[in-house]
Amino acid sequence: MSRKPCCVGEGLKKGAWTTEEDKKLISYIHEHGEGGWRDIPQKAGLKRCGKSCRLRWANYLKPDIKRGEFSYEEEQIIIMLHASRGNKWSVIARHLPKRTDNEVKNYWNTHLKKRLIDQGIDPLTHKPLASNPNPATPRTSEGQDDSNPSNLDEQSQSGSMSPKSLPHSSSSCNLQTIINSDETPRNNGSLSSKKCRFKKLSCTSKLLNKVATKASSIGNILSASMEGSLIRSTTLSPCLNDVFSETSQFQMDEFDPFSHSSEQHITDHMKEDINMDFDLNNSEFDFSQFIEQFSNIEAEEANAIGGYNQELLLSDVSSTSVYEDNMMQNITGWSNYLVDDSDFPYDTNQDFDDKNFI
DNA sequence: AACAGTCTCAACCGCCTCGAG
DNA sequence: TCTCGAGGCGGTTGAGACTGT
Numbered sequence: 001m002s003r004k005p006c007c008v009g010e011g012l013k014k015g016a017w018t019t020e021e022d023k024k025l026i027s028y029i030h031e032h033g034e035g036g037w038r039d040i041p042q043k044a045g046l047k048r049c050g051k052s053c054r055l056r057w058a059n060y061l062k063p064d065i066k067r068g069e070f071s072y073e074e075e076q077i078i079i080m081l082h083a084s085r086g087n088k089w090s091v092i093a094r095h096l097p098k099r100t101d102n103e104v105k106n107y108w109n110t111h112l113k114k115r116l117i118d119q120g121i122d123p124l125t126h127k128p129l130a131s132n133p134n135p136a137t138p139r140t141s142e143g144q145d146d147s148n149p150s151n152l153d154e155q156s157q158s159g160s161m162s163p164k165s166l167p168h169s170s171s172s173c174n175l176q177t178i179i180n181s182d183e184t185p186r187n188n189g190s191l192s193s194k195k196c197r198f199k200k201l202s203c204t205s206k207l208l209n210k211v212a213t214k215a216s217s218i219g220n221i222l223s224a225s226m227e228g229s230l231i232r233s234t235t236l237s238p239c240l241n242d243v244f245s246e247t248s249q250f251q252m253d254e255f256d257p258f259s260h261s262s263e264q265h266i267t268d269h270m271k272e273d274i275n276m277d278f279d280l281n282n283s284e285f286d287f288s289q290f291i292e293q294f295s296n297i298e299a300e301e302a303n304a305i306g307g308y309n310q311e312l313l314l315s316d317v318s319s320t321s322v323y324e325d326n327m328m329q330n331i332t333g334w335s336n337y338l339v340d341d342s343d344f345p346y347d348t349n350q351d352f353d354d355k356n357f358i
Numbered sequence: 359a360a361c362a363g364t365c366t367c368a369a370c371c372g373c374c375t376c377g378a379g
Numbered sequence: 380t381c382t383c384g385a386g387g388c389g390g391t392t393g394a395g396a397c398t399g400t
Contacts, residue, residue: 015370015394016368016394035385035386050385051385051386055369058387059368059369087389089388089389102368105367105389106366109366110366
């Protein structure tokens with residue numbers, strides 16, 4: 001049983017929009033607002049189908065759409081979120097102010113996907129390709145590949161920290177439980193569901209505290225080690241993301257600093273919990289600041305909870321050298337370390353509840 | 359200058375979800 | 380509970396721009 005197309009034949013125009021058509025659509029929407037797309041073409045005097053009008057408006061004409069080059073931080077966010085969510089372009093776009101899902105999708109397909117492949121990373125799994133002909137090389141802060149053939153030669157010599165030497169991970173914790181909580185119905189407004197949601201948020205925050213703290217610490221060390229930073233490496237992000245963004249994605253999805261709609265939600269449930277002081281109306285949002293705060297504040301809270309000793313971790317990590325050349329192995333190991341079951345303060349086999357936390 | 363191959367991205371297509379009746 | 384339509388979403392297409400020969 002197939003649905004009838006929303007617009008069939010009827011002399012409707014297709015293809016590129018003309019300036020005149022754009023003007024008509026903008027003028028109509030300014031006057032009458034969005035919505036009722038089916039009727040808009042007729043009322044606005046356009047020979048287009050409503051769906052086409054909606055897409056044209058949403059992806060191109062809307063006044064608060066940012067176009068052009070993606071910043072490095074935006075790229076990192078796309079890669080991070082794609083690693084954990086896959087091709088959920090609308091979800092990814094929600095974390096990029098003024099970017100549309102279509103633009104994010106296009107940018108991924110035309111730029112980021114190719115770059116990851118060039119770096120020997122599977123853009124689907126965000127893991128090193130099986131036949132990795134070109135070991136991942138981090139992009140420099142200037143946005144250019146910093147390929148250095150000599151690194152390849154050194155790679156075999158620099159493996160001072162193989163994954164085996166890293167803290168062993170049993171990695172059986174079911175992070176998917178948290179992740180899937182994001183998949184709850186949108187109209188989740190009942191009292192009980194709100195209570196449930198709050199509990200999940202609280203638990204997620206605590207979990208995130210832990211992971212963010214570790215990620216932050218590791219990032220600092222890697223920064224010193226490779227003259228970069230945690231988020232300045234496209235080779236680092238995908239792997240580390242397997243853990244970091246999985247655990248943070250629920251909170252990222254719930255806490256959208258760029259969405260007015262989520263502002264109320266933050267006020268109600270999350271401000272005390274994560275204590276992030278973002279300017280929700282700031283159109284020139286600083287992604288670096290976002291990520292930095294995201295890690296640092298969570299780290300502070302983790303310490304406040306008392307279930308985790310950052311200094312101990314730092315001493316552990318500092319005692320081990322991290323080389324750029326064997327980074328893939330290192331990061332894989334650290335990723336495992338991040339979800340080491342033995343360090344988790346709750347029973348992952350049970351439903352999330354505060355009582356499961358130490 | 360002309361042509362072919364490649365890249366980019368706006369736009370389209372078809373399916374899915376959700377709310378209204 | 381079912382049907383229907385609007386809107387949302389992800390995959391795909393193709394026209395135009397760009398690049399190499």
